[in-house]
Structure formats: C-alpha cells, structure tokens
Amino acid sequence: MILLTPQLQQALRDNYANRHGCEARGERFxxxxxxxxxxxxxxxxxxxxELAEDGDALFGLADLGFGCPELGWFSxxxxxxxxLPFGLTIERDLGFKTSHPLSAWADWSRRAGSIIxxxxxxxxxxxxxxxxxIPPA
Numbered sequence: 001m002i003l004l005t006p007q008l009q010q011a012l013r014d015n016y017a018n019r020h021g022c023e024a025r026g027e028r029f030x031x032x033x034x035x036x037x038x039x040x041x042x043x044x045x046x047x048x049x050e051l052a053e054d055g056d057a058l059f060g061l062a063d064l065g066f067g068c069p070e071l072g073w074f075s076x077x078x079x080x081x082x083x084l085p086f087g088l089t090i091e092r093d094l095g096f097k098t099s100h101p102l103s104a105w106a107d108w109s110r111r112a113g114s115i116i117x118x119x120x121x122x123x124x125x126x127x128x129x130x131x132x133x134i135p136p137a
Contacts, residue, residue, distance in 0.1 A: 001089070001091055001092060002092075003035075003037060003090070004035070004051070004076065008034060008035055009051060011034045012048060012049070012051035013053075015031045015034065015050045015051075016050040016051055016052055018031070019031075019050060019059075030101040030102060031050070032100070032101055033048060033049050033060060033061070033096075033098055034048055034049055035047070035092055035093075035096065036092070036093040036096035037079060037091065037092055037093070038091060038093060039082075039084065040084070040091055041085060042065060043063070043064075043065030043114065044063065044090075045063045045065075045114070045116060046060060046061070046062050046074060046079065046115075047060045047102065047115060048074075055076075056075055056077050057074070057075060057076070058074055058075070059071075059073050060074070060102065061102060061105050061106050061109060061115060063115040065114065067113045068110070069109040069110055069114065071102070100122060105118060
C-alpha cells in the first residue's frame with residue numbers, strides 16, 4: 001500500500017508551511033490530522049498532520065502501544081520499512097476522517113491510554129450526541 005498519495009503529501013506539506021506562517025505571526029496552529037497509520041497486528045498507531053521539507057519527517061501523535069501517546073516527529077521511511085508477520089506492513093486507514101484537531105486527539109489519547117481508545121470515545125460521543133466519558137487528566 002502507498003502510505004502517502006500525492007494529495008496527502010500536499011495536504012501534509014501545506015500544514016507544515018501553515019505552521020511556520022502561524023508561528024511567525026505568533027498564532028496557535030492546531031490542524032486536523034491528515035492521515036492515520038497503524039499496525040494491523042499490533043497497537044501502534046500514528047496520526048500525522050505535517051510533512052517536513054525532507055519528505056520523510058512527519059509531525060503528529062505517535063502511539064506505540066505502551067499507554068503514553070506522544071506528540072512529535074517520526075520517520076515515514078522507518079514506518080514504511082517495518083515488516084510484520086505474514087508479510088504485512090504498516091497500513092494507512094483509508095476511511096480515516098476527523099473533525100477534531102490534533103490537540104484534542106493528544107489530550108483524549110493520553111487520558112484514554114491510546115489513540116485506539118480515544119477514537120472509540122470520539123465515535124461513541126458522535127453517535128450519542130453527548131460528551132464522552134474520559135478519565136481525568
């Protein structure tokens with residue numbers, strides 16, 4: 001699977017440029033995640049909002065399944081090179097869409113213990129029309 005299509009690369013690069021523009025003006029930048037990558041046989045999940053000029057460094061929320069999702073930079077080439085059992089590789093969630101900014105994902109993921117659990121809370125909240133029950137910070 002191609003992890004980044006040309007359209008996704010452009011959206012991620014646009015966010016990278018927008019971040020620098022916001023920082024130069026002293027404004028807060030909190031974009032929506034553009035892509036979700038995941039391990040189909042494990043808990044590792046990444047949400048990316050930006051792609052650096054080098055074409056490899058992604059910024060976003062990384063959750064390796066240890067209960068402590070972190071904001072930061074991670075390498076697309078390293079993620080793409082991961083070889084899993086049964087010939088599987090890291091995949092892109094083709095149906096991923098969100099209306100929540102990265103800061104909300106980071107907050108909910110940290111409180112819930114994972115991106116996967118936060119995503120379930122977001123879905124449950126959307127389905128019920130109520131605020132989700134998340135553990136206190």
